[in-house]
Amino acid sequence: MTVSIDIARDLGGFRLETRFAAPEGVTVLFGRSGSGKTTVVKTIAGLLTPDAGRIAVGGRVLFDTDARLNVPVHKRRLGYVFQDSRLFPHLSVRQNLSYAARVRGREGPQDNDVADLLGITHLLDRRPHALSGGESQRVAIGRALLSEPDMLLMDEPLASLDGPRKAEILPYLERLRSETGLSILYVTHNMAEVARLATHIVLLDEGKVVRSGAPADLLTDPEMVRVFGIRDAGAVLSAKVVAQPLDGISELKVSAGRLFLPAVDAPVGAQLRVRILAQDVMLSSHRPEGLSALNILAVRVLAVRRGEGPGVIVQMQAGDDRLLARITRRSADAMGIVPGAECFAVMKSVAVSQTDIAVGLQSGL
Template sequence: MMLDVAIRHRLPDFELDARFQAPAGVTALFGKSGAGKTTVVSTIAGLMRPDHARISVDGTTLIDSETGVNLPPHRRGIGYVFQEARLFPHLNVRANLLYGRRLSRRSGPPPRQIIQMLGIEHLLHRRPAALSGGEKSRVAIGRAILSNPRLLVMDEPLAALDQARKDEIMPYLERLRDQIGLPILYVSHALPEVARLATTIVLIDNGRVAAAGPAGEILCDPRHAPLLGSRQMGAILTARLSAQDADGLSRLDCATGPIWVPRVAAETGRTMRLRIMAHDVMLSLTPPQGISALNVLPARIVELHEDQDGVLVQLDTGGQGLLARVTARSAAALALRPGLQVHAILKAVSVTAANIGGAG
């Protein structure tokens, strides 16, 4: 699947001029509130008409201002999940789930598969009023998928939920990404969600695409710190869960060696995504001795970027990027420079792991 987007549209505060391509997987549109993200996805779904646009999915043109093509929303094959669940209050969960399916001309996954994957089998006979916020969100996601779309658009679907409900839903979203194969355009200004879900990131700033590319590259590039948030900068490493140790730690093997983290509830052999925050990485010029940290990765400095919080050190760890945050004084004392070989030190308790199957 390839989504091609080119949109120009005058808004009250700025002019939207967004051009990007979204490959298969989860493409996250990330930016501050008011950056133009919702305008982009509303145009893709056919909910608003832009001044100029050309949008296609897998070669099917949805809108082309030059030729006059403008498919109505019901012919675009877009499943849309809003911030609010927007379930039909007079229908039970089963009827809500199947509502769009009877109108679709496309084939898709069987309802039983989606119902089981979202863990909503026990909710089928309930009305929306009897559902929690997290349950409503899962039903809304299931309804959109069962309309058999060619593309699923999710416009900040977790924004109205508290952290506990977000944590409840995230594993289901990961499961959908990894097992269904349905391309997803995911809008968010919450970086932890994006870091956990996205395979591709498109950064939107004041109506423009500031950067686009694989999630691991975008999140590990210090040049994007002003948009991502300097204190939120980190890296994503792909690793394989190779062992569950008797002392409560899990061993994950990545390109540069093993990483130990608090026990991960998954079977060995599973591919994992690790988010490692820059402020949780220490640097040493020599192999450290007599320290409590278990994870020491050999690395090479790629670049250094100074900002108001110190220095972001971009590292290469055997082909995977890593970031370290150090003070300007430490950078000077260690004489850090591009090309220098160092050792990156990670505390086991600072590494968070998110199961992503084989989609790393």
């Protein structure tokens, strides 16, 4: 379900003036703290009222100052998942889930179907105090789904979780995206979540949209490194599992050749998204031999971004995909790394973390 936003609101010393249109899928609102991400989501939900503007979800107008329309929160048909689960502490998991379906009062997904999707069937008789942080958030997502929303709003749902709990819940979010077909507006400033989940990205800064578009375009744009951060700069490649040898190294096909990664938990034929950080990519003028690194792809340099420090960001074409490499200015000059130059990108297999591999969706790019 598409969403169209054109809103303005003064908040003391901060002015929100945001306009964007997002297609179906998972639209990620990304920006540093204080950029207006949560304010936008609360405005869409009806928890905040814009001074002026228009909000439409799937062609259904929820707010329009010109038409003097402001649909009440409970009639907007939007599911909201907060940073904390906000479960009813006196109710069991089963009762928390059933409450949402009962409030909606219309046919929708069944409790058991949602419990299976989110892997919480074994938790149905527990109370919230007996759940881990990741389990609580999965129940909160289930409750939002059972309200049968037109769209799901997720405001940094993993922000309060530690690394292991985030890793636990991300596969369920991928299933949610792939199996329900429900459009999601997802707020985060975590690049791993962006790379794994996003089908569309909206970049916010000081209440305004800086850029919006497909992950392949934004994540591999050297000029966007300042927004995403130099340590998080990287690319997302479409990949397909083609072999699972017995030595624990999975073989993947990408548009530029083959990638070999540590045991990917996916069957042969599965479509993946693989995030490769710029800092993990080395460049060679000639195809290297005698290296322990298994991944070598022929590339063509598209752009070189030179900052004030000793490093540069190199954007490259690798088959149908784009890659980024972060190397020193000295190496770039010595190797003649300029737009149009052809070279080889080298990546260690173990450099790609399991948290940077998403199952069930191509890069969508």
